[in-house]
Amino acid sequence: MAKILLAIVLVLAASRALPDLARLRDFSWLHVWLKRWHGDGARAARPVLLLPALLFVLCALIQTALDHVLFGLPLFAFAVIVLFFCWGPRELDADIDAVLKAPDRDQRLAAAQALRPDSSHAPLPLEATALVEATFVSALSRWFGVLFWFVLLGPAGALGYRMIQLIARHASFADELDARQHEIAERAARILDWAPAHLIALTLALVSEFDAVLRTWREYHAEHGFFTLDLGFLGALARAGVDADVIAGDGYATDVNDPLNELADARRVLRRVLLAWLAVLALTVLAGWVN
Numbered sequence: 001m002a003k004i005l006l007a008i009v010l011v012l013a014a015s016r017a018l019p020d021l022a023r024l025r026d027f028s029w030l031h032v033w034l035k036r037w038h039g040d041g042a043r044a045a046r047p048v049l050l051l052p053a054l055l056f057v058l059c060a061l062i063q064t065a066l067d068h069v070l071f072g073l074p075l076f077a078f079a080v081i082v083l084f085f086c087w088g089p090r091e092l093d094a095d096i097d098a099v100l101k102a103p104d105r106d107q108r109l110a111a112a113q114a115l116r117p118d119s120s121h122a123p124l125p126l127e128a129t130a131l132v133e134a135t136f137v138s139a140l141s142r143w144f145g146v147l148f149w150f151v152l153l154g155p156a157g158a159l160g161y162r163m164i165q166l167i168a169r170h171a172s173f174a175d176e177l178d179a180r181q182h183e184i185a186e187r188a189a190r191i192l193d194w195a196p197a198h199l200i201a202l203t204l205a206l207v208s209e210f211d212a213v214l215r216t217w218r219e220y221h222a223e224h225g226f227f228t229l230d231l232g233f234l235g236a237l238a239r240a241g242v243d244a245d246v247i248a249g250d251g252y253a254t255d256v257n258d259p260l261n262e263l264a265d266a267r268r269v270l271r272r273v274l275l276a277w278l279a280v281l282a283l284t285v286l287a288g289w290v291n
Contacts (some may be wrong), residue, residue, distance in 0.1 A: 001288060003076050004151055005281045011084045015091060025089040027166055031173060048181040049188055052163040060156035082155035086146050086162040090114060092139055096267050099131075100260055108260075117141055118169045128262035132242050133235035135266045140197055140234065141165055143274060148196035151281070164188050190229040197231050200273060204237055207272040209244030216240040242266050 014021060034051060059082070066075035095114040102108035109126045116124050117137040124134055145165070149157035167173050168185035177185065205213040220233040242265050 056160035086158040136238035208241035
């Protein structure tokens with residue numbers, strides 16, 4: 001667990017200190033492989049999830065083979081490389097800064113489109129509610145989902161999560177899938193998002209306004225059901241937590257209708273959630289050392 005925590009810290013530090021390295025996160029090879037996988041009239045015959053499953057197994061075999069080589073140092077290096085490759089792919093902080101620092105409304109609106117969690121969705125309006133919801137859902141895909149599966153399954157978990165997310169939700173893969181395959185990929189993406197989304201909800205309640213978040217969570221699930229893959233609750237909880245923070249003057253402003261103010265506070269809240277996850281991992285490491 002200590003190596004997992006150290007790998008996460010190194011990736012976070014590299015992503016912040018060396019943002020230009022984000023260009024190395026190139027998944028064009030997956031697009032080529034998927035096109036060949038469904039080529040030659042075999043589109044309907046080959047399951048869409050079989051290719052990422054095979055790559056997941058290959059990555060798992062590599063990390064198993066490296067586990068006991070040179071005290072696990074090759075596995076640690078492999079984990080750092082894979083986690084950095086699967087992080088993002090775009091830097092969320094940079095996309096938020098582009099919106100906040102844009103000189104006029106038109107450029108702000110154009111920059112906001114990079115916050116969309118799914119590039120095939122309708123354009124994102126420059127409204128507080130839309131920006132907060134999109135930022136939290138993007139944080140789930142770019143940060144917390146890959147982090148959750150990396151901690152649980154190692155590099156193979158991070159790679160598997162990223163491949164499913166890209167195939168299901170990135171516009172460049174849409175032409176390679178028919179309607180049924182896209183539905184299967186989207187369902188798989190929702191399944192992988194379910195657990196980290198609920199962990200974000202729990203952490204959000206702890207780092208922001210607990211009563212507001214808990215009340216919103218109960219109201220949403222009372223209306224939509226508790227046992228569902230509908231992750232719309234995350235946007236509702238994000239609005240509740242961020243609005244409560246803004247009203248409390250956390251960002252020295254109390255206007256919950258100001259999109260820039262709400263976006264800036266959404267980033268502050270997401271950073272608290274991320275720090276809380278790292279703190280839990282650190283406590284787990286310390287508990288292991290004590291035992």
